[in-house]
Amino acid sequence: MIIEIDFESEIPIYEQLRRSIIEGIASGDLKPGESLPSVRQMAQDIGINLHTVNKSYNILRSEGYLNIDRRSGAVVNENYPKDSEKFNKKLAGELNYLLAETYLRNIKLEDILKLCSDIYGKYNLSGSEIKGKVRRR
Amino acid sequence: MIIEIDFESEIPIYEQLRRSIIEGIASGDLKPGESLPSVRQMAQDIGINLHTVNKSYNILRSEGYLNIDRRSGAVVNENYPKDSEKFNKKLAGELNYLLAETYLRNIKLEDILKLCSDIYGKYNLSGSEIKGKVRRR
Amino acid sequence: MIIEIDFESEIPIYEQLRRSIIEGIASGDLKPGESLPSVRQMAQDIGINLHTVNKSYNILRSEGYLNIDRRSGAVVNENYPKDSEKFNKKLAGELNYLLAETYLRNIKLEDILKLCSDIYGKYNLSGSEIKGKVRRR
Amino acid sequence: MIIEIDFESEIPIYEQLRRSIIEGIASGDLKPGESLPSVRQMAQDIGINLHTVNKSYNILRSEGYLNIDRRSGAVVNENYPKDSEKFNKKLAGELNYLLAETYLRNIKLEDILKLCSDIYGKYNLSGSEIKGKVRRR
DNA sequence: GTGGTCTAGACCACA
DNA sequence: GTGGTCTAGACCACG
Structure with missing residues (x-):
């Protein structure tokens, strides 16, 4: 790495x-x-x-x-940290700010959604092989 | 405000x-x-x-x-800053990090996309009345 | 202090x-x-x-x-950390060990309980004046 | 064990x-x-x-x-170490600290006393059969 | 003046 | 060899 x-x-x-x-x-x-x-x-x-x-x-x-x-x-760690309230707050705060600036700079919503999907997909794909074993909810 | x-x-x-x-x-x-x-x-x-x-x-x-x-x-300002290379880089970097953590915390992609849409929609809606004047595409 | x-x-x-x-x-x-x-x-x-x-x-x-x-x-902080599971575990672990040694050294249970009460009382008393205002559950 | x-x-x-x-x-x-x-x-x-x-x-x-x-x-050993000055100091120090945190986290004194009694009782009970031989008061 | 960051070097406890 | 602790000194961002 x-x-x-x-x-x-x-x-x-x-x-x-x-x-x-x-x-x-x-x-x-x-x-x-x-x-x-x-x-x-x-x-x-x-x-x-x-x-x-x-x-x-x-x-x-x-x-x-x-x-x-x-x-x-x-x-x-094999048990990732769970979906915590603290993180959700941080996430919402960051997105509120980032999307405000994104919006003002005339970047279209669909472009943002595509960007998010691409990035997330990259993570989701690589992890899928080991998903069953180590990730639990 | x-x-x-x-x-x-x-x-x-x-x-x-x-x-x-x-x-x-x-x-x-x-x-x-x-x-x-x-x-x-x-x-x-x-x-x-x-x-x-x-x-x-x-x-x-x-x-x-x-x-x-x-x-x-x-x-x-009536002329917002335009879609700059620098901002795009910053945006991509932030999203790469944020979505990594989001993925690991088992938050689903669709939830993220919905959150983004909601936030963006909030901006888009409220601004629509004055959009004709100041925003050009 | x-x-x-x-x-x-x-x-x-x-x-x-x-x-x-x-x-x-x-x-x-x-x-x-x-x-x-x-x-x-x-x-x-x-x-x-x-x-x-x-x-x-x-x-x-x-x-x-x-x-x-x-x-x-x-x-x-005005909002003390709440009664967390992590702390409870730590507390139980410590007491299990401490009381084992206490027991083996022939110290009587009632002496331990008195010691705990005395210490706790010391804290409880000094805080009582401001308890209503700042401590919430 | x-x-x-x-x-x-x-x-x-x-x-x-x-x-x-x-x-x-x-x-x-x-x-x-x-x-x-x-x-x-x-x-x-x-x-x-x-x-x-x-x-x-x-x-x-x-x-x-x-x-x-x-x-x-x-x-x-059949002769357990006796109630030493050093241990008493350590015990008091630990309890002072532990009970401070316990108090601040709003755990009630009676809960602590009960926890201590339970743990101590566990030791006292199981040991009673061999008490006559090795423990002297 | 405050804490935050980074570097550096030393010693120690642990395994 | 590992991380943990402590010290030291420097610079910076913040307010």
């Missing part, structure tokens, strides 16, 4: 890394039960400090995406 | 204000040509620092949403 | 600080809405690094005990 | 094992004079490192819960 960090971005590095890992899980690049590189390894790979990686891992753990196993380090 | 600021949010106040104003324009609460409250007034209304309001207004001006006029203060 | 850190303890400093603050809130020394010292101030007061204080504050925030207000720093 | 280890817990494995054994003694699953599985056996049974088991056994010996015999391995 390749992780790209934009050092010029205003999004903090640890947050970019966090998002990359979430996208990696969704796209099937990182499978449940799989180990992530150690903080030191990952830090070296992408050229950042190990504490920054550590921060990402810990946030992901507190969100339920990762487990930190005392023996094998960071592992992708 | 009512603006709500969450002082405990991780989103900076100036950015919250910026988003609120964009949502206000999209929803028709703020109409093209309409003046916003003065920096001082707005700061007092929502209980924040004057410089913070100033920052929001300036960003919105640089983005093309507002005109700053010496006499009438901040005025909603 | 006086905070005592035992630098020899095997409990991490940030955890000792976290517990002190929780006890401070329970005992009424720290009232809802009240601001805590800034991370720098607190760090200086108790002679530790500011990052260590920061860690405590952030954990307490994620647990719902504190809010980090962009203007005034760390503030005691 | 079944020992459950949570490899993702923040409590070290050796400490989890130590607590399990103490709970086992208190609940009567492990009787005074009884031998524990050998270090190798125990390590294999619960899938952990041999040194980790060793560490737990050694701590329990130093606390007076076990005797380590060259021939029969680890044996539950």
